[in-house]
Structures are given as structure tokens and as C-alpha cells.
Amino acid sequence: MKLIKIIFIIIAVFSSVPSLGADPLAAQCPVQFKPLYKELDDKLEAFDKLIQSQENKNKQIPLFAASLLTANAHRGKQLLNPGVYEGVLLELKRLKDLGVNAVVVSVGFPMLYRPFYASEKEYRGYLDFYKRLSRDVRAYNMKLIIESGVIFSKGGFAESEKRLSRYYKKMGLRKYVRARAAMLVEISRQLSPDYLSVGAEPDTEAEQSGKKLNDPKVYARIVNYFIATLSKKSVLNMPVGSGVGTWHPRYKEFIDSFCRNTRVDFVDIHIYPVNRDFLTRAIEIAEIVKKYGKKITITEAWLYKAREEEMGKGVTVNEFFVRDNFSFWQELDSKFIRYIVSFSKIYGFEFISFFWTRYFFGYIDYEGTFELTSQKINEKANKEIAANIIAGNYTSTAQSYRKSIEEASSQ
DSSP: OHHHHHHHHHHHHHHHSOOOOSHHHHHTOOGGGHHHHHHHHHHHHHHHHHHHTSOOOOOOOOEEEEEOGGGOGGGGGGGGSTTHHHHHHHHHHHHHHHTOOEEEEEOOBTTTOGGGSSOHHHHHHHHHHHHHHHHHHHHTTOEEEEEOOBOOSSSSOSTTHHHHHHHHHTOOHHHHHHHHHHHHHHHHHHHOOSEEEOOSOHHHHHHHHOOSOOSHHHHHHHHHHHHHHHHHTTOOOSOEEEEEETTOTTHHHHHHHHHHHOOOSEEEEEEOOOSTTHHHHHHHHHHHHHHHTOEEEEEEEOOOOOOGGGTTTTOOHHHHHHHTTBGGGHHHHHHHHHHHHHHHHHTTOSEEEESOGGGGTOOBOSTTOTTOOHHHHHHHHHHHHHHHHHHTOOOHHHHHHHHHHHHHHTO
């Protein structure tokens, strides 16, 4: 009965988190996706050609991490359901067995901000959950990387979006920043992460919180306030970083501002779309950060399944994400992972992490989904993924990451 309960819990997890060969799989690509497949493949190959042309003078091998999606703060109340923590431990074990040596856990504001809750009991439930997780990550001899931005108030990704939307609207910018700083103090004091990223998507945070944060100078001042608060409270016990997504139109200004105007130990980047020049921007960012002598990291990366002509044309993020479920993407997902690993080694990244780790455990075939809604497609994939996590089965995407880790570690 306990095993059955865990299966259903894991299925629920992947429903709530914002949702084995090579050439044969590419050949399975449905005709309507072939232009997208080719566009993405061409972008990846061009990126690999660029990075392989760089002279590798770095001896440092990055920490290889993965997102622990079952512990993502966007799940809200679901985290406290009976049996959920057993599912978290199972995913943690599977990632450990895969060879990763660190996990990224998203603990966004206001998950551990006491004034957000109506009772001490409710707050303590979440705090105890993450304190227990912190201990268990260390018990597996893994590093804990906490990413603390903001829990989404719209888009269908968070458990309590209406409540969060009302809460953010009541807060002015000053109060919001102070509250965020107070929660970061709590994270440091209670969870003792090995690394703490205090925000890597200023544009997303601005949109979700409704606050005017999407400016390099403004965000740099906020990051310095966070660091100063951690120092003042004597809990600045780990490297602190901040960054930006490679898609941001002002990415250079943000990166330069973090390097020049803040006390961050590392600059963190998110990589999703590979369209336009977004991948080559990652190289530019690495060069800038290297020039300033800062460390560089990736807390989130995955291959975004969107054509350039679709972006900004009314296609929703969820419509892009549902495409990830199909097995014909495995070769491209594997290639994306291999090339990001190569990139990280050449530029001496401190750590890298991939986000959609659900696809380390399962995909579904496109055939048979023609008449299914996006929700039904996700549900079908969730069952496959949950069963494979229970059984300890990995996709070729996961195996590609395992091989990349093994090759890097043997050098």
C-alpha cells in the first residue's frame, strides 16, 4: 500500500510543477514538428562549434546538479500532504544514483516568511519540511543549492496563486524587499545552503510580484541590500549569487551591473530558449564574468521547444512545455545537456543544473495523443514518469547526463 501511495504522490507532483537511441528518435519526429526540430538542432550544433573553438585552460570541474522538483515551493500545501516527503526522498535517491552531486531546491518568497501565514503551526510545517530536506541532502553527501526568487502569482504554476496575488498587491516595493531579505536570513540560518541564489530572473520576478524590479541598477541595489542584511544578521555563511536569463534584452547591463556594483560571489544564468542569439549570449556572459573574476553558475537550463516565429506571437508557455513530454525529443535533450556540460567545463563554471528533471525518468510517444488535451497529455506522461521513478528506470536523456558526469570526473 505504501508503494502505491508513493506512486500516486509522484504523479501529483509532476502535475503541479510548472509543466534510447539517437537517429531513430529523430526520424520519429512528426511532420508538423520537423521544422522546429531542425531549427533547434541547428542552433545547438552552431553553439557546440563555437564552444569547441575555445581554448580550454580551466582545470575546474563544476558541481553537477539537478532540480529537485518534488520539493519545489510552488507546490505549496501539497508539500505537507501525508507521504509526500517519501516521494521527495525517492527522487533525491534517484538523482544521487544518476551521479549528480548537488540539487537545486526552489524556495521562493514567501514560503519561509512567517508574517505570510495565519498561524505558527502552518509556518512551522514548511520550515520543518525544508530543515528535514537540508539534513537528508547532506546525508546523501550532496551539496544543497537554494534558489530563492518569488513564487508565481499567475500562469498556473503555483498552488495558491490568488492568495499570492492579493498578498503581493498589498506590499509596496520597500516592504517587499525587506520581507524578501528577512526570508533569506531565515533560509541561511535554518537550512545552511552551500550556495544561495537570491534571484536570477528580474523580469519574471517583476511580472509575478507586480514590483518595479526589472532594471539593472534597481536590482543591483536590492541584491546588495540582501547581502548586507545577511551580513548584519551574521548569517552570510555561503556564497551568494544573482543573475539573469539569457533571453533578457538587457542581459549585458544586468551582468555588468552585478559584477561592478554588487558583492555577489557568483553570477547565475538561466538558459531556456536557444532561438535568435540566446545561446551565444551565454558565452558573452561567461566572458564578462570571467573578466571581473567572479564565479559563474547555472541554476536552471532546459531546451525550450519553440520556433523563433512562435515566440511573442500568442503561444503560451504551457503550450511550449507540453511538447517536452514526447519521446522524439530525447536526442535533442541529450545533445543540449552534453553541450551545456562542455560549455561549463571550458569556462570553469562553479556548478550547473538542469531544470526539467522529470524527463530523466520518462517520456511518452506522440502517437496516440492526437485527440488529447494538454492536461491529458501531461497526466499520461506523469504516470509513466512516476512508474519509472519507482522502478529506478532512466531515459537516454538522463543516461547522457550520467555519461557526461563520468567523463568529466575522469579527466
